[in-house]
Amino acid sequence: MMRILVRVLVGAVGVLGLLTAATFLLNTESGAASFGLRALGPLGLASMRADLFALFATVGVLSLAGAARDRADLLLAPLILIGLALAGRTLSLVMTGPSPDLVPPMVAEAVLIAILVLGRRVLGRPQA
Template identity: 55%
Template sequence: MQKLTRGLVGTAGVLALLMAVVFWLRPAELGGKLGLEPVGALGLASLRADLGGFFGAAGVFALLAAVRNRRDLLLVPITLIGIALAGRMLSLALTGLSPPLIQPIVVEAVLLAIMVLGYRGLNKSSV
């Protein structure tokens, strides 16, 4: 079971890192798919820094947790994804449900479940 958990966490980490790379290389294209349109150089830099940084941090720590079999490293992606999901719930409360909002909520809920499963299944830090 631990190998499966590590595999899921590691796969999620790699996918998050790939998202970060795409945000760094093609921020306008990926931002547009998420409903974000950059305004000038500042908008492009913000997409690269904010979303690339979000996915990069989540991916690095998830991948490290899987490789090193250390659950404490999952606290970073759990926190990031949990806060993002809370923002989605706030949007639902303020603007109501619309079909485009469902997919990112489901993706973030599944990712959060994988990270929590990893936290429960991976080894404690020896530090």
């Protein structure tokens, strides 16, 4: 029962990643605004579409694959990516000082990390 619950949670991380990726690909300016970003011309839009789409699509695809295949190893890359994002936000907090705007995404990333760590511990290992 625990494994099923963890797979559902990890799958939800995957769906969230893919929805966010789709937003950056299809509705870039709106997606960027929700992250406090604004493009400076076509290069900025292209960079956000490419880089942020790639980040969130990778988290989404690998999390969904890990949940669907019951494979903990597939969660390592999403865990590293979200962990690095949280580290960058923490560095920003230290460099620029506290801001209420920084708290919600940091909490969200911490929750996603907790789910993925749980997935790494509970989901299956590939057979050699």
